[in-house]
Structures are given as structure tokens and as C-alpha cells.
Amino acid sequence: MKTLKELKLGETATIIGVEADTISQNRLSSMGVIKGNSITLRNKAPFGDPRIYIVMDYELTLRNQDAQMVQIEAN
Amino acid sequence: MSDQPSILKVAFVGNPNSGKTAMMNKLVSGKAPVGNYPRVTVSTRKESIQIGDKKAVIADLPGIYSLNSLTPEEKVARDFLLNEHSDVIVNVLDAGNLERSLFLSTQLIELGRPLIFVLNMIDEVEGRGIDIDTQSMSQMLGGPVVKAAGRKGTGLEELTEQILKVAKESHTKKRSFINFDMHVENAVQRVQDLVNELHPNDQDSATNRWMAIKLLEGDDEILSQEGEHSHLIEMVRREGVNLASEHGQSCNTLFADARYGFINGLMAESVQRSEAGSRRQSITHTLDEVFLNRFFGLPIFLGLLWLMFQTTFSLGEIPMDWIDGGVGDFGAFVSASLPEGMVHDLIVDGIIAGVGGTIIFLPNIVILFFFMALYSESGYLARAAFLMDRVMHSFGLHGKALIPMVMGFGCNVPAVMAARTIESDRARMITILVNPFMLCAARLPVFILFAGAFFAETAGTVVFAMYMLSIMGAMLGSVILSRFVFPGENEAFVMELPPYRLPTLRSILSHMWDKGMNFLKKIAGIILVGSIVLWFAQEFPQNSVALEKIDQEISQIQTQPEDQARDEELSALQLRRGEEHLSGSYLGQISQFIAPVFAPLDFNWKDTVAILTGLVAKEVVVASYAVIYSQGEDEDAESDSLRSVLAGTMTPLVAIAFMVFALFYAPCLATIATIRSETGSWKWAGFSVVFSTMVAYSLAFSVVSIGGLFM
Numbered sequence: 186m187k188t189l190k191e192l193k194l195g196e197t198a199t200i201i202g203v204e205a206d207t208i209s210q211n212r213l214s215s216m217g218v219i220k221g222n223s224i225t226l227r228n229k230a231p232f233g234d235p236r237i238y239i240v241m242d243y244e245l246t247l248r249n250q251d252a253q254m255v256q257i258e259a260n
Numbered sequence: 261m262s263d264q265p266s267i268l269k270v271a272f273v274g275n276p277n278s279g280k281t282a283m284m285n286k287l288v289s290g291k292a293p294v295g296n297y298p299r300v301t302v303s304t305r306k307e308s309i310q311i312g313d314k315k316a317v318i319a320d321l322p323g324i325y326s327l328n329s330l331t332p333e334e335k336v337a338r339d340f341l342l343n344e345h346s347d348v349i350v351n352v353l354d355a356g357n358l359e360r361s362l363f364l365s366t367q368l369i370e371l372g373r374p375l376i377f378v379l380n381m382i383d384e385v386e387g388r389g390i391d392i393d394t395q396s397m398s399q400m401l402g403g404p405v406v407k408a409a410g411r412k413g414t415g416l417e418e419l420t421e422q423i424l425k426v427a428k429e430s431h432t433k434k435r436s437f438i439n440f441d442m443h444v445e446n447a448v449q450r451v452q453d454l455v456n457e458l459h460p461n462d463q464d465s466a467t468n469r470w471m472a473i474k475l476l477e478g479d480d481e482i483l484s485q486e487g488e489h490s491h492l493i494e495m496v497r498r499e500g501v502n503l504a505s506e507h508g509q510s511c512n513t514l515f516a517d518a519r520y521g522f523i524n525g526l527m528a529e530s531v532q533r534s535e536a537g538s539r540r541q542s543i544t545h546t547l548d549e550v551f552l553n554r555f556f557g558l559p560i561f562l563g564l565l566w567l568m569f570q571t572t573f574s575l576g577e578i579p580m581d582w583i584d585g586g587v588g589d590f591g592a593f594v595s596a597s598l599p600e601g602m603v604h605d606l607i608v609d610g611i612i613a614g615v616g617g618t619i620i621f622l623p624n625i626v627i628l629f630f631f632m633a634l635y636s637e638s639g640y641l642a643r644a645a646f647l648m649d650r651v652m653h654s655f656g657l658h659g660k661a662l663i664p665m666v667m668g669f670g671c672n673v674p675a676v677m678a679a680r681t682i683e684s685d686r687a688r689m690i691t692i693l694v695n696p697f698m699l700c701a702a703r704l705p706v707f708i709l710f711a712g713a714f715f716a717e718t719a720g721t722v723v724f725a726m727y728m729l730s731i732m733g734a735m736l737g738s739v740i741l742s743r744f745v746f747p748g749e750n751e752a753f754v755m756e757l758p759p760y761r762l763p764t765l766r767s768i769l770s771h772m773w774d775k776g777m778n779f780l781k782k783i784a785g786i787i788l789v790g791s792i793v794l795w796f797a798q799e800f801p802q803n804s805v806a807l808e809k810i811d812q813e814i815s816q817i818q819t820q821p822e823d824q825a826r827d828e829e830l831s832a833l834q835l836r837r838g839e840e841h842l843s844g845s846y847l848g849q850i851s852q853f854i855a856p857v858f859a860p861l862d863f864n865w866k867d868t869v870a871i872l873t874g875l876v877a878k879e880v881v882v883a884s885y886a887v888i889y890s891q892g893e894d895e896d897a898e899s900d901s902l903r904s905v906l907a908g909t910m911t912p913l914v915a916i917a918f919m920v921f922a923l924f925y926a927p928c929l930a931t932i933a934t935i936r937s938e939t940g941s942w943k944w945a946g947f948s949v950v951f952s953t954m955v956a957y958s959l960a961f962s963v964v965s966i967g968g969l970f971m
Contacts, residue, residue, distance in 0.1 A: 250752075251753070
């Protein structure tokens with residue numbers, strides 16, 4: 186299974202789950218990172234971390250350590 | 261209705277960047293504010309306005325994404341909504357970001373209070389060919405839906421009408437609620453029944469349902485609040501486990517799924533998209549190609565910082581000179597018009613000197629906040645934090661701490677305030693507590709004086725080295741704090757990047773005005789009191805045996821015939837009298853009492869006076885040396901004579917130690933007061949004083965003892 190961290194620049198995938206503690210899960214789901222939504226890698230910071238994703242039509246930044254908790258499936 | 265309260269309580273709540281504050285500013289100015297309330301909490305602003313024949317107090321709650329009490333802002337907003345019993349809650353939604361904005365709405369609905377939904381920035385959306393049916397949306401959400409463009413001020417008439425209407429109907433209206441799937445709903449019912457049993461009288465059923473849902477969602481705060489009801493906690497745990505195993509996913513995501521299910525249904529019913537592609541997005545993407553460029557992103561950021569700095573200080577210099585001149589003239593005028601005596605000295609040497617010395621920083625603060633508002637409202641600030649997160653992260657700071665740290669070079673007071681943009685409590689605390697290590701403009705004169713006195717040939721390099729040391733100190737401080745004082749989870753960097761927007765002049769000006777006023781209020785309070793106290797401590801007691809003896813000598817010499825020798829003797833005696841007076845004053849006594857503490861650093865009691873008075877404002881360190889070495893109070897850092905006197909009082913090594921100490925020791929009163937108000941407790945203000953003094957002491961001691969080995 187792939188995680189969000191492995192998504193390539195410009196690629197889009199579908200979120201299939203978030204493996205994390207309740208707090209992180211709640212934080213991510215309030216920002217739209219939840220099963221069924223599609224997500225695109227839009228940009229990377231100069232050192233490759235954090236990264237900008239597009240989810241639900243807006244830009245969201247995540248550190249790679251958080252992106253690793255999100256499971257995705259290629260579209 | 262007759263039992264309607266006479267003052268309407270309205271709360272504005274919405275996501276960050278939903279345009280809530282701009283809308284509220286428009287609302288307040290359009291309706292002429294009838295009162296201004298100080299900030300109640302870290303970031304809740306209240307304004308009172310007239311709507312029709314009603315007076316209303318509207319509260320601008322911090323921007324939040326959910327009611328899950330994760331961040332301090334969410335806690336503030338949630339506590340406000342739960343405890344303040346607003347008559348109307350206005351939920352401001354970013355119409356261009358409806359799906360995500362509605363997530364908060366699904367939680368607000370569960371509070372069971374009268375709601376109005378505002379589709380803000382509707383103009384941007386309709387330009388993109390998206391059509392929203394407010395009628396059907398209103399039915400699903402259980403409250404009126406108003407289209408508005410807060411920055412232009414459209415839709416505000418309708419909003420105020422709806423506020424009155426909803427407040428009037430609040431007792432009769434039936435509300436909507438989010439339906440969960442059958443298993444979840446049954447579990448909520450069972451938990452709610454038990455909550456009803458445990459809280460039979462003190463809550464209505466909507467609150468109980470809300471509590472049941474929060475318990476099942478795993479809300480820490482509600483769980484610990486109900487901790488005494490162990491069978492409730494046990495039941496919640498059991499229901500959670502059952503639901504999770506039935507559905508194959510954790511209980512809280514089941515609720516989130518249901519909320520987005522509701523949102524998807526609503527979007528399908530009410531939102532028509534005629535075409536894809538949006539201008540706003542494409543402009544943002546083009547600008548990001550430049551500002552977030554892999555190679556140019558960081559250099560551009562540094563350039564923008566330099567611009568902010570440079571303008572703040574070079575442009576600020578001009579009005580600074582005016583104010584300085586004005587204060588000087590005013591002081592001279594007052595000095596001339598008051599009769600000689602105690603009151604004269606208190607007003608001229610105490611109040612005017614102290615307050616005037618601080619008020620000259622007003623232009624810097626206002627200009628600095630012009631840039632802050634510009635960078636933050638245009639959407640650039642969020643991107644700068646994104647660019648620097650990796651670097652900051654490596655020594656325990658959050659990406660968003662970047663701007664407050666940079667602002668600290670100007671003045672720590674606005675810099676500590678700027679730490680508000682950081683949601684995580686822990687990251688915010690670290691940022692606030694290390695901020696005083698940033699070498700502020702007030703400390704610069706101290707280093708200019710000392711570098712000139714002891715290292716005349718390399719003075720520029722020494723001052724630059726102090727800047728570098730200040731950055732390293734801040735890094736060291738954050739490493740210490742993040743390891744030992746605030747150990748804990750590495751907070752996530754989950755941040756929305758808002759699209760670039762052209763900031764409105766009105767909001768930038770009002771931002772500058774607010775910050776300027778806050779600063780003036782501080783001067784009228786703590787700086788004024790501090791200056792008076794300092795003056796008294798320096799001035800009293802006025803009589804002592806030693807002083808009387810000098811006075812006798814003076815009057816004796818005054819009877820002699822006038823010649824040069826007499827005048828010289830007289831002025832020497834006056835100098836001695838001044839020194840004797842200072843060492844006998846309360847300030848002198850306290851300093852001599854504390855001086856042994858600084859003995860290991862080889863500071864004498866006069867250095868101690870400078871350190872103590874510097875607490876009022878760091879500029880005072882220089883002024884104190886001038887007074888102590890009897891050079892008159894007009895001395896500035898450029899003064900050659902003060903330099904040469906100072907150079908004879910300590911070795912260069914001790915001078916370095918003193919500079920290091922002056923760089924890091926306890927923040928000035930204004931900063932301490934700001935730390936208190938920003939952290940909400942004297943405990944952290946006290947911690948800051950102790951922590952920074954300890955760092956200062958140990959570093960200065962290292963300088964003296966390690967340096968001593970080589971000398």
C-alpha cells in the first residue's frame with residue numbers, strides 16, 4: 186500500500202485511509218484529508234519537506250511525517 | 261417577543277481566511293461603533309454596534325476548522341460558544357471553499373443554537389460560473405443563508421436583518437441535525453440517554469447530544485470533564501470499540517465520514533458548477549512558480565525581510581527624530597515653566613524622560629505592522645512559513661515562528677504578539693519565550709557604546725557579532741525549551757495556503773492603528789509607572805550624613821570669593837554629591853545589595869544599577885551609565901567622554917561579559933507585560949525572566965572564566 190509521501194509531483198490519487206492517533210485523525214479530517222477524497226501533490230519546499238497538496242480545491246501543507254500516515258490508491 | 265434580551269449577543273465564527281474579520285470591520289464601521297472592548301482572550305475581539313433599534317455586541321472568534329479543541333484557538337472559540345450563550349451564531353463560510361468550510365458548520369449545528377450562514381466572497385465564486393441555491397441550502401442547514409462579499413460590504417444589510425429576525429424567532433425555530441448511519445445513531449442515542457440521566461437539570465437535550473457525539477469522537481476535554489462518571493466513560497469506550505469493529509474504521513472517522521456525507525449531499529442539492537477552471541487559482545499558481553521556486557524562493561524571502569527591516573528603521577528614523585525633538589522641546593518647556601523642586605524633577609527627569617524615551621519607537625512599530633499586514637493578508641506569510649519550516653524545525657521551532665523571530669530584531673513587543681499566528685500551544689510558547697533573545701533596536705545603543713569604548717578599531721564587527729550571537733542564543737534557547745521544558749509531540753505542520761489576494765487599504769490601516777494604540781496604552785500604563793518608580797528609587801532618600809557633609813563643604817566654598825580654583829572645587833564637589841546621592845539612594849542600596857551576585861562576573865555595583873534600570877527599557881542602560889558617571893543625562897551612545905570614562909572601569913573581557921549579559925538577560929517591562937498577556941499567565945512571564953537571566957548569567961560567566969584562562 187502506498188502512502189501520501191510517495192506521491193509524485195503533479196500526480197493525483199484517492200485517499201483510502203488515515204492511520205494515526207485520534208488527534209491527528211481529527212485534525213486531518215477537519216481539513217478534508219479523509220477516505221474517498223482525491224489528493225494531488227502540487228509543490229515541494231526547497232528541501233523536499235513540507236509539501237503542498239491540493240484537496241477539495243484548496244492548497245494544504247503537510248510535513249512528510251504526517252503524509253506518511255495517509256494511505257492512498259492510484260487513480 | 262417580550263422576554264428578548266435588550267442587548268443581542270452575536271458570535272462570528274468561521275475558518276481562518278474566511279474573511280470574517282474584514283466583514284466584521286465593515287459591519288462595525290458602517291454602523292458606527294458605539295463602544296470598544298479590550299480583548300477578552302488571546303484573540304476574541306468584541307465590538308458593540310447598533311442594529312435597527314437594538315444594541316448588539318458582536319464577538320469575532322478566532323478562525324477555526326473544527327470544534328475539536330485541538331488548538332488554543334479552537335478551545336477559545338469552543339468555550340465561548342458553549343458558555344456565552346450567544347443569541348445568534350453567524351457562521352462565515354468561504355464560498356470558494358465550501359466543502360471544507362461546511363465541516364465546521366456540521367459541528368456548529370449540533371450545538372443547537374440559532375445559526376446564520378454567510379457565503380462570503382461570493383463575488384469570486386460567481387465569477388467562476390458556480391451557482392449556489394441558498395434556499396435549499398438553508399433548508400438543509402436549518403438557518404438562513406446569506407450571500408455576501410465582506411471586503412466590498414455587499415450582503416451586510418441582509419445579514420443584519422437576518423440577525424434581528426433569527427434572534428426574534430430563536431425560541432420557536434426547529435433546527436437541523438446531522439444524521440449518522442443507524443449503528444452510529446443508536447450509539448449516540450444510548451450515550452445521550454446516560455448523559456441525560458447524569459445531568460438531569462443543568463443542560464438541554466441539544467447540549468447532551470453534542471456531548472454524546474464529542475465523547476464518541478474521543479474528545480479529550482469532554483472525556484476528562486466527565487471523568488468522574490466512570491460508567492459513562494466505560495460505556496463510551498465499549499460503544500467506540502463496537503462501532504470500530506463493525507465498520508472496520510475508527511469511531512471518530514465514522515463521524516467525520518457522516519459529516520462529509522451530509523456535505524456531499526448538500527453540495528449536490530445546492531451547488532451548480534457550469535464550468536471548471538478558475539482565475540483565482542491560476543494567478544496563485546503563477547505567483548507560486550516565483551515565490552515558491554526551488555532556487556529563488558528562499559532568496560526572495562530574505563530580500564522581502566530585508567526590505568521590511570530596512571524600511572522600518574530607515575523610514576522610521578524620520579518621524580522618530582520629530583518625536584524625539586518634540587519630546588525634548590516639551591521637556592524644556594515644562595522644565596522652564598515649573599518651579600525648581602521635587603515636582604519639577606519628577607515630571608522632567610522621571611515621567612517625560614521615561615515615557616518620551618519609549619514613545620519614539622511608535623513609528624517603527626506602526627511601519628513594521630504595515631509590512632506584517634501586507635505580507636500576511638496577501639497570503640505570502642503562510643508561504644514563507646512553508647519555505648522555512650524544514651530549517652526552523654531542525655532546532656525545535658515551528659515554521660510559522662519565523663516571522664516573530666525576525667520581528668524581534670525590531671522590538672520584542674510586537675514580535676511576541678505576532679506569535680499568535682502559531683496554533684500549536686507548545687510551538688507558540690517556545691517562540692514567545694526565546695523571542696527576547698533577538699537583539700532588539702533598544703539594545704543596540706548599549707552595544708554601540710560598549711563596542712566603541714573597548715574595541716574602537718573593530719566596533720562594527722563586534723556589533724555584528726552580537727547579532728549573530730543573538731540568533732545562536734535563540735536557537736540554543738529553543739533547543740533547550742523543546743527538549744526539557746516542553747517535551748512532547750512534534751506538532752504537525754497542517755496549514756492552509758490561502759490564494760493570493762490584494763490586501764485592502766482599510767484593513768492594513770486598521771491593523772496599524774490597532775497596534776499603534778496598543779503600544780500607546782502600554783506606555784500610558786506600565787512605562788509611566790515604571791519611570792516614576794525608577795525616579796523615586798534614584799532620588800530617595802535625600803538626606804544622609806555623608807550628603808550633609810558635602811553640602812556643608814559646598815556652602816562653605818560658596819562663601820569664598822569667586823575665582824577659577826573655587827569653581828573647579830565646587831563642580832568636583834557637585835559630582836561627588838551626585839555619586840554619593842546615587843549610592844545612598846534606594847536604587848543604589850538595592851544595587852549594592854544585589855551586586856555580590858554579579859561579583860563572579862566582575863560587574864561592580866554601578867553596572868548593577870545599569871542592569872536593573874535596563875529592565876524598564878533597555879535604552880535606559882546607556883542613560884544610567886551617563887548618570888552614574890556624572891556625565892549628565894544628555895549623553896548618547898556616540899559620546900566620546902562617556903566612552904573614555906567607561907573604558908577605565910572594566911577590562912575588555914568583563915566588557916564582553918557585560919555585553920553578553922545585556923543581550924540575554926530578563927526582557928524589558930513592556931516585553932514582560934506582553935508575554936504575560938499573550939501567554940495568559942504571570943507564571944510564564946516570570947519563567948521568561950528567570951530563564952533568560954540564567955542563560956545570560958551562565959554565558960557571561962563562561963566568558964569571564966574561559967577568557968580568564970588566556971589572559
